[in-house]
Amino acid sequence: MAEYNRVSECVGVITLRNPPVNALSAAVRQGIVDAVQRALSDPNVKSVVICGQNGIFCGGADIKEFGSNMTGHPLIPMIHAIESANKPVVAAIEGSALGGGLELALGCHYRIAHSKARLGLPEVSLGLLPAAGGSQRLPRLIGVPAALNLITTGRHVTAAEALQLGIVDQVTDHNTVDAAVKFALSVAGRSLDPRRISTHPCPQQPDLDALFEEVMQKVRQSARGAIAPIACVQAVRAAATLPYAQGMERERELMATLFTSGQARALQYCFFAERAVGRWRMPSGARWDTSKSRPVHKAAVIGLGTMGRGITVALAQTGLSVIAVETQEKQLMEAKQAISGMLERGAKRRGVAPALDGVIYSQNIQAVADVDLVIEAVFEDIALKTKVFQQLSAVCKPGTLLCTNTSALDVDQLASETPNPELVVGMHFFAPAHVMKLLEVVYGPRSSPQAVATAMQLGKKMGKASVAVGNCRGFVGNRMLKPYIEEAFFLLEEGATPELVDQALEEFGFPMGVFRMSDLSGLDVGWRVRKGDGLVEPGTASGRFARIRQGRRYSPLGDLLCEEGRFGQKTGRGWYQYDKPGSRVARSDPWLHSFLGAYRAQHGLVARRIDHQEVLERCLYALINEGFHILDDGIAAGPEDIDVIYVSGYGWPRHRGGPMFYANMVGLAKVLERLEHYQQLHPEVPHLQPSSLLRRLVASGSPPIHKWGEAIKKLHSQL
Ligand SMILES: CCC[C@H](O)CC(=O)SCCNC(=O)CCNC(=O)[C@H](O)C(C)(C)COP(=O)([O-])OP(=O)([O-])OC[C@H]1O[C@@H](n2cnc3c(N)ncnc32)[C@H](O)[C@@H]1OP(=O)([O-])[O-]
Structure with missing residues (x-):
């Protein structure tokens, strides 16, 4: 998993071999430890190069290991052993050096990158922080502001930017390993003290407190409830204010809270789900690996x-x-x-x-x-x-x-x-x-x-x-959206306001609640569809039966707003009011509140107190329930497909993994119980009727999400 060779007589070359991205699995870590020991104990070896096979340095820690009990040689002492080596160690970076891969490179004394290489600490996007010393070494190397930017966003930088920031020492257009070997020969015998990043203090930064306060505020705002970006700021703060050993201790503590969090699990699930959807399959049996695409020029x-x-x-x-x-x-x-x-x-x-x-x-x-x-x-x-x-x-x-x-x-x-x-x-x-x-x-x-x-x-x-x-x-996305929006309308009829519903959903992590979103996309869009479906009737009738269409509960609220010419942002009025047509700042609208009051009075509805939990359960569980129908109908091949659709197209907070992952986290039995509860209260709402797949999954012991596929197949074959 890490191959060792001696080249040019006196350079030990350690090559990581773990396709496809040379992730730092237990075997790779052990291989590096053994190879470093071999190089350091060989008197003929004057310097060492670490590189990766197949044009990629290293994609970081092996994310697949995170789900199991991690065993084997830990990463941190391995990187320490490299940094404290008495022979220069040069990282030859081709392709990517990401996460633990870059942390390994930061433990080396020098870094040479190919011009096409990309470097970064993307742990935050997996719900983690760079916890193999990355949060402590990077600020010492490139300063607090640049390190904060890289670590809190997880963005990848080009080799050119890495050179400019001081992350790498040299960029080459040629063979990186050859360049690194040449470089390693040229620095053999030089003092390594100035090259051990952990021994440096962080570069001085005026107004450190103000900087951290400002960054923390920005990060909290954009994180929408995600905890990892905040922990990243705290870890960099430790690098800026504490000696290295204490900073490492803080890094460890923060990582411990993140590592077992539901958010980390959700984000890592998203990482694998995004790759899994590329391996598509159709009910006919056609699949990604047996179907050849045509060239499109x-x-x-x-x-x-x-x-x-x-x-x-x-x-x-x-x-x-x-x-x-x-x-x-x-x-x-x-x-x-x-x-x-x-x-x-x-x-x-x-x-x-x-x-x-x-x-x-x-x-x-x-x-x-x-x-x-x-x-x-x-x-x-x-x-x-x-x-x-x-x-x-x-x-x-x-x-x-x-x-x-x-x-x-x-x-x-x-x-x-x-x-x-x-x-x-x-x-x-x-x-x-x-x-x-x-x-x-x-x-x-x-x-x-x-x-x-x-x-x-x-x-x-x-x-x-x-x-x-x-x-x-x-299809999948809009089909699931329908019950979600309908539940939001029903909640307004029962006493909620657009502000309350939106606040609950935005606190959950959506960038916009359902009503702000409808105002943005235009209320007339849904109106046109409902008209086409024969659902829209003149708004004069009152009472319960005026709100039953085609045998099911129907809320004409959206239609009534459209009849008033309130199409959302584009007309300056919708569920909210705006300064002028096209303006984006939504303000609460007293007209809408009295309209809702009059509507309830007309229909004999008594407003009751609705809390955030009910908003979330009614809107989200109705949406999730439709997801189960979609799986049962074979419209989506698996829960990952639905979750990728919702995370990448519908603003579902990534740190909650997608609706089906969320249902799995909440517990299928709980989702079923709440749907049954609401269905009893609202028997005229078919989308609250729990899907038979959900019932069958609960009856078969609520298997974890990665086993749903098997369960669905088995359940179908038993029919
Ligand atoms: C104490 C620890 C501290 C440390 O700070 C924590 C970390 O390092 S956290 C880690 C921080 N690192 C990151 O966040 C980097 C995550 N990785 C990436 O960003 C991209 O994979 C990369 C840019 C490297 C290659 O892009 P590309 O060329 O488009 O290729 P692709 O994306 O399609 O992947 C190909 C296959 O490799 C798989 N796989 C990939 N990485 C890992 C991994 N680390 N592990 C396991 N597997 C991994 C991937 O699932 C896929 O498998 P499959 O079965 O074929 O579906």
Whole structure:
């Protein structure tokens, strides 16, 4: 797991070998300890180089070990042994040096990085802190402000930035190990005292208290309840104020509280879930590893509204050539200007040239004749989309993949309008499409595995968290959102205010509560859908029966607001009021409160006191319950798929792992019991009726989330 060789007569080279990222497993740690001992005890060896195989230095501690009882040689004394060695040790950093990998490099006396390498301490994103001395060495090396930035954000820096910050001593464009060996030879015999970072004091910093106070405030605000970023600040503060040994003790204490926390478990679950969704599978048995994607060199986007523009930018930024089609000249010109602006701003941020020439604009759908893939992003109207699909089928070369960016329409119905339904998939982007991480790739019963593989591959290329999901109303994300929003409406009827509901959800960790979110996305969107579903009726009727539609409880509150022209931020009025249309600062609206009072009086509803716990249970458990239905229906392949969708597209707090992980943490029996409780109180609300999968999982002993897959399979086979 760590190979030892002697090169150039007198340099001991230790190579970490633990594919794919040379994580510091127990075997690797033992290998390093043994190899260091060998190098130090060999009188012919004058200096040592540590590197990693396959072009990657080290991805850090082995995260898979965290779930079990960690055994083997601990990391901290291993790094200490390297730092206190009496021969120079040089880290040769290729690929990545992350977390424990960078901490290992910081224990070395010198660091040489390849120009393409990335370095960082991303432990915070796993709910941890750099607890192998990283929180104590990095501030000593690069100063408190820069270390705070890196450790609290977990961001990866380029080799160039690492050089500028003083993290590495040299950057090379050539073979890093050769450069490190050469370097190691050149420093052999030099005093190592100034190179032992733990012996340095932290660089002086004026107004240390004010700095920490300011950073702590900022971190608390952005952490939204996550505890690791706060512990990271506390650990760096220890580095700045305490001698090294005491700082290490503080680092250990803080890590101990984080390590066993539910948040760390949730964040590490998210890390693996994001990778697991790439290994997609369909109910037909088609899978990621047996389905070959098609190459996509040229793509087209039809319809250049908000979504189409974002999709065009996302495609162009991957280096594809894109034909952007909009039939109206004025809209085309406006879209061109907007897309160019987005490309320019994005390129500036990333320090690259904007891909302006990659986009060709056209008013004519014939222009897409030779593309490999089309993404249709016209208005959400099945008749219009059907027409576009029929045109595309006539125009495109054989084999072109036809994708629809719909948020809820029937992908299979669209597919049936084309001569080749196997070439049709949904690509559900989230606004703004060039920014939001999530992409739902929707397969219908006739979509070919190759079409799914191609859309998933393209999503990956665009840097999206792509999740393959089955075709149903709302797919996964929006289908689960429906009961969540409905429960929020019902809570208003029963006595809550938008402020109370939003506060409960924001304290839980959502960036915005359901009402602030609706105001942002526009209340008219849901109104249009409800009208299409025949749910909207004139708002004059009163009493309980006026609130039953299609046999189930219905709240017309959202419709009534829309009838008043209150569409949210864009009209300056919605569930809140805003200074002017388009303004983002939501203020409580006395009109809304008296409107709610009058509404309750009209319908004979008596407002009662509703607390945060009820808000969370009603909204979140209703959403989770729908997640169980989705799993039972085979629309999502596993709980990870649902959780990745919610964390990357719906603002679910990452440190709570996603709705299904959260249900697992709360306890399935408790979720079931609360749903049963609310269902008894509200029998006319079907989405509070516990899903049969949830019941079956509880009856089979509530297996842990990583075993649900097996349980679902077994439960299905018993039917
Ligand atoms: C006391 C301890 C203190 C210490 O401070 C704590 C730490 O170091 S905490 C650690 C701090 N370090 C981090 O947070 C770094 C986390 N890692 C990364 O950010 C990326 O993996 C990396 C940039 C390295 C490569 O990106 P890429 O090329 O796109 O590749 P990819 O991402 O698709 O991964 C490929 C496969 O490797 C797997 N795997 C990866 N890392 C680890 C690991 N550490 N362990 C185990 N496994 C790991 C990953 O699951 C995947 O497996 P699979 O079965 O194929 O799905």
